[in-house]
Amino acid sequence: xxxxxxPSPTGALHIGGARTALFNWLLARHEGGELLLRIEDxxxxxxxxxxxxxxxxxxxxxxxxxxxxxxxxxxxxxxxxEALQALLDAGHAYRSGATADDVKAFKLLHxxxxxxxxxxxxxxxxxxxxxxEGATVVHDVIRGExxxxxxxxxxxxxxxxxxxxxxNFAVAIDDLDAGITHVVRGEDHLSNTPKQxxxxxxxxxxxxxxxxxxxxxxxxxxxxxxxxxxxDGKKLSKRHGAASVQELRDAGxxxxxxxxxxxxxxxxxxxxxxxLSTDELIERFTLERVSRNPARFDETKLKWLxxxxxxxxxxxxxxxxxxxxxxxxxxxxAARISQEKIHTLADFLPLAGPLLDGPAEDPKxxxxxxxxxxxxxxxxxxxxxxxxxxxxEGSLEQALGAVIERRGAKPREVYxxxxxxxxxTTISPGIFESLVLLGREEALRRIDGAxxxxx
RNA sequence: GCCGCUAUCGUCCAGGGGACUAGGACGCCGCCCUCUCAUGGCGGAAACCCGGGUUCGAAUCCCGGUAGCGGUACCA
Numbered sequence: 001x002x003x004x005x006x007p008s009p010t011g012a013l014h015i016g017g018a019r020t021a022l023f024n025w026l027l028a029r030h031e032g033g034e035l036l037l038r039i040e041d042x043x044x045x046x047x048x049x050x051x052x053x054x055x056x057x058x059x060x061x062x063x064x065x066x067x068x069x070x071x072x073x074x075x076x077x078x079x080x081x082e083a084l085q086a087l088l089d090a091g092h093a094y095r096s097g098a099t100a101d102d103v104k105a106f107k108l109l110h111x112x113x114x115x116x117x118x119x120x121x122x123x124x125x126x127x128x129x130x131x132x133e134g135a136t137v138v139h140d141v142i143r144g145e146x147x148x149x150x151x152x153x154x155x156x157x158x159x160x161x162x163x164x165x166x167x168n169f170a171v172a173i174d175d176l177d178a179g180i181t182h183v184v185r186g187e188d189h190l191s192n193t194p195k196q197x198x199x200x201x202x203x204x205x206x207x208x209x210x211x212x213x214x215x216x217x218x219x220x221x222x223x224x225x226x227x228x229x230x231x232d233g234k235k236l237s238k239r240h241g242a243a244s245v246q247e248l249r250d251a252g253x254x255x256x257x258x259x260x261x262x263x264x265x266x267x268x269x270x271x272x273x274x275x276l277s278t279d280e281l282i283e284r285f286t287l288e289r290v291s292r293n294p295a296r297f298d299e300t301k302l303k304w305l306x307x308x309x310x311x312x313x314x315x316x317x318x319x320x321x322x323x324x325x326x327x328x329x330x331x332x333x334a335a336r337i338s339q340e341k342i343h344t345l346a347d348f349l350p351l352a353g354p355l356l357d358g359p360a361e362d363p364k365x366x367x368x369x370x371x372x373x374x375x376x377x378x379x380x381x382x383x384x385x386x387x388x389x390x391x392x393e394g395s396l397e398q399a400l401g402a403v404i405e406r407r408g409a410k411p412r413e414v415y416x417x418x419x420x421x422x423x424x425t426t427i428s429p430g431i432f433e434s435l436v437l438l439g440r441e442e443a444l445r446r447i448d449g450a451x452x453x454x455x
Numbered sequence: 456g457c458c459g460c461u462a463u464c465g466u467c468c469a470g471g472g473g474a475c476u477a478g479g480a481c482g483c484c485g486c487c488c489u490c491u492c493a494u495g496g497c498g499g500a501a502a503c504c505c506g507g508g509u510u511c512g513a514a515u516c517c518c519g520g521u522a523g524c525g526g527u528a529c530c531a
Contacts, residue, residue, distance in 0.1 A: 006531090007531090008530080008531045010530080010531070040531060042530085042531080043530050043531060045530080047531095099529080100528060100529070103528090107456090107457080107527090108456095111456080111457070113457090126529090143460070143461095146459070146460075147459095148458075149458085152457075152458055152459095152527095153458090153527095154527080156528095157529050158529095159529080160529045161529075162529095164529090166529070166530080166531090167530070167531050170531095171531085186525090187459095187460065187524085187525065188524090188525050188531090189525090189526090189531085190459070190460065190525075190526080191459055191460085191525065191526035191527075192526070192531090224460085226460090226461080226524095227460095227461095227524070227525070229523090229524080231466080233523070233524085234524095235524085261467095264467060264468065264480090265467070265468095266467090266468095267468085268467085268468040268469065269468085269469095270469070271469080271479090272468075272469060272480075273468095273479090273480095274467090274468080274479075274480045274481085275480090291468075292460080292461060292462095293461060293462070293463095294460090294461070294462095294524065294525095295466090295467065295468090296466060296467075298465095298466050298467065298481075298482085300481060300482060301466075301467065301480080301482075302481095304480090304481055304482085305480095305481085307493085307494090311494075338493095340493060340494050341493040341494075342493080343493090351492080351493095400490090404490095410490095411489090412489095412490055412491075414490080415490035416490070416491065418490085419490075425491090426491055426492080427491055427493090428490095428492075429491095429493095430490070430491090430492095431491080432490085
């Protein structure tokens with residue numbers, strides 16, 4: 001088995017593209033096949049080398065590796081030219097000066113009952129001859145058979161007048177030459193498949209599948225994946241938050257969690273399993289279990305899953321990822337006490353930052369917890385902290401517990417003023433853990449600051 | 456417009472003629488745990504798009520409608 005992922009470098013790698021890459025990768029790894037990476041850069045207007053780099057980056061971040069490539073489609077222009085000429089010579093394709101407007105006018109006149117057939121002219125763009133009779137049938141592992149009546153199909157332009165080839169031609173020739181056995185891609189390509197099948201048919205008729213003396217290859221098996229939509233059911237876009245892999249990374253998601261979540265979009269293990277390691281995904285992935293319905297990208301569920309993955313990370317790895325993400329060092333203790341409270345790497349600094357960098361500014365929190373009662377409790381807590389025999393979680397809990405008891409207070413009536421004094425806010429890691437992280441001296445300093453702030 | 460794909464809780468995924476009182480997960484609601492926020496535990500609300508047909512029996516098969524989406528480029 002040989003599959004391919006073939007993005008076009010007209011932008012960053014989108015989540016939909018990432019899902020397609022993942023499914024191809026899971027399939028190849030499950031079957032012990034090969035994954036080929038091909039960059040479809042025949043769109044001269046929109047393809048850029050920066051985008052190519054970004055796509056490779058995104059795949060590497062996702063830890064999706066490939067066995068062959070990356071192959072640039074434009075690097076194969078010589079072969080494309082030969083193949084094109086072969087079809088031209090054999091009369092499977094022809095040149096025509098007809099423009100897109102001509103096609104539109106033709107459709108207006110004839111409706112859908114006739115596909116556009118151009119006049120053969122000495123020069124102009126190259127169109128493929130589509131027969132008026134018969135039908136082209138796409139056999140799809142996921143969708144079964146889809147029949148396209150040839151008479152509905154326009155003769156597609158397969159190359160510009162200057163000989164540079166277009167997608168529907170290049171993709172067919174490249175898949176043929178690369179010996180691709182399974183074409184797994186988004187459903188948006190389903191309607192293009194008959195054109196590619198027709199190109200393939202013509203290519204095989206002139207012996208292009210036997211170029212270089214190789215044996216003729218069978219047609220690839222097709223699998224068209226359901227599309228991914230934004231939370232509103234519309235096409236995924238910037239408006240939906242993280243739409244590209246880069247944005248997912250910047251939002252603090254873990255690659256393993258992203259793979260797990262993406263695998264669940266359009267596929268299910270079949271036994272209600274939701275949390276699946278990458279090994280399990282590889283083990284269990286089959287095309288037969290891919291669903292036909294479009295799926296919506298729901299960041300809430302990703303967030304939950306990511307939180308789960310973060311909680312299951314060894315502390316050393318979490319620390320390393322947090323340090324990489326924030327560009328800081330010495331985060332291990334803060335990471336330890338934040339681990340079960342964050343859902344993304346990006347949640348870390350808002351939670352633990354005040355501990356590390358000094359109290360946050362939150363007037364509401366001060367007003368609510370550092371009034372007269374709060375300050376009285378805080379002053380008493382300060383004394384207990386100063387007196388505590390050792391400054392570890394156990395003895396602090398004991399010392400502060402005694403304060404609570406003595407005052408006949410609810411625990412929060414002591415802990416919240418203390419928390420606000422320490423961090424400036426009402427949300428933080430556990431109070432004892434936070435105290436230990438700060439150390440006695442710094443903790444007392446912050447408490448004194450809070451007591452002095454306003455009388 | 457035309458061609459095509461799709462249709463189960465708000466979302467994702469099961470179920471594919473009787474085992475359905477339709478299952479799991481996220482989210483939501485309630486309770487418990489609790490120093491805040493989380494985590495964890497327990498419980499709850501929540502769906503077979505509509506209409507015909509086939510059948511003893513339809514969420515499941517067929518047809519139609521509707522809706523969503525894709526394609527209809529000298530984009531991919």
